[in-house]
Amino acid sequence: MFTCAQTLVTLVSTTLHSRFVGGPESFNTMVIFAPGARPGPGSEARLRLALDAAGGVGAWELDVATDWLSADESFWSLHGLQKGRDAPGNLQGLLAMVMADDRELLATALRAAADRKVERLRCEYRVVGADGELAWLLLRGRMRTLEEGGTGRLIGVAVDVTEQHQTEMALRASEERFEAITNSVDQMIWSTRPDGFHDYYNQRWYEFTGMEVGTTDGEAWNGMFHPDDQERAWERWRHSLETGEPYHIEYRLRHHSGNYRWVIGRAKCVRDGEGRIVRWYGTCTDIDDLKEAEAQRELIARELSHRIRNIFAVVSSLVMLPTRDQPEARPFAVSVQARIQALASAHEYVRPHSALSAPEDDSHTVKGLMQLLVSPYNAPGRGRIVIEGDDQPIGTQAATAMALIIHELATNAVKYGALSGDGGLVAVDCSDADKHLTIRWRETGGPPVDGTPTRKGFGTTLSERVASTQLGATLTREWLAEGLVVVLVIPVSRLLT
Structure with missing residues (x-):
């Protein structure tokens, strides 16, 4: 069985590893001693050096039978104890230094570890640090029995994780701002992983499609397209994923009403410093009303052009009509008719065309x-x-x-x-x-x-x-x-x- 020193060294090595490598969530214990081995002379001094080098780490030991608490100077400094002040020697003294809302949380966690309901103690709580600022601490420990039939003790370390909490809060605030921005625009916004797996849609997407959150993740988004557009849209998306080229396509997307509406899909990739794609960001813009307006405009334009051509034809006929009784006027009438026909041709050439009415000769x-x-x-x-x-x-x-x-x-x-x-x-x-x-x-x-x-x-x-x-x-x-x-x-x- 490990000794208390062995346990503490293991906990410290774990804390140092997580602090500098894996973050507070890591708990990959570094092996310091071979099983059955005991720390040699100077282990305690080396442990103290390790703690001092880490910064923001303090060691502690609690006798669960007597509530006797022993800790080093770093531990008490983390809890706001000023130098020269006497440290409390029991658990109640420690709890008094914790923010009132977190005391029960810490006491419960310690009891669970002491009763061996959990293998490892892990609890985060707030204190007022030596500088007077609010700080977050992470308490870690394990229950150990010193000898057969002896008193059990909790042995562990306390780590200052304030910086990690601040980072998490900043990240959470950034995510909230992102959500506020994406949900304030009148467009559907989505994002995918580098392989094209859709894992984010803003609220506008769910309002438009009427789908439940998460039901269009992955490749399920393609099922929202009109059957005639699915293969075309999927091929274009695969091409963008393979080449990194921007994604741009028009297709019909199923509306919550059950009807399909025309939208423009656009997306661009974001790359890291080495040029690897790390994310795709895209939008869907509803253009169905615009498409309908274009169709109406095209209908009107074609009707207007047809009537203008008829006017040219009528005028051309009227010019030639007098030549039946006045043959001598025919050369002049033919010349005027040629000009009228040229104007009609110019009109047809330059009038606005849609994709349907554009001339085949380009x-x-x-x-x-x-x-x-x-x-x-x-x-x-x-x-x-x-x-x-x-x-x-x-x-x-x-x-x-x-x-x-x-x-x-x-x-x-x-x-x-x-x-x-x-x-x-x-x-x-x-x-x-x-x-x-x-x-x-x-x-x-x-x-x-x-x-x-x-x-x-x-x-x-x-x-x-x-x-x-x-x-x-x-x-x-x-x-x-x-x-x-x-x-x-x-x-x-x-x-x-």
């Missing part, structure tokens, strides 16, 4: 769009607006902005500029350099220019704003004597939007 270019837009102003065999130079592909949104700008320039040229007379021309030169496309519109042969106008019209202001906000471009005008020069510089990256 090879549209800046020059192709401009040629289409200015074709009504060019007579057969005589191009009054000549477009030359480099070219770039153009997306639907950029095309809409370009159409407004070119239409404004061409309309003003017809009203006031080079195209207002018979001899005027417009030269459009496109040059691609330094990731920018520069379009230079130069008018010649029109009425003399008297200098910069004193005011801007609505169309001019609108075209400048569209150039800046939708194309990220700069648009400048120079009023030369021979005609207007307009320079439009567009980032190539913005043309593909």
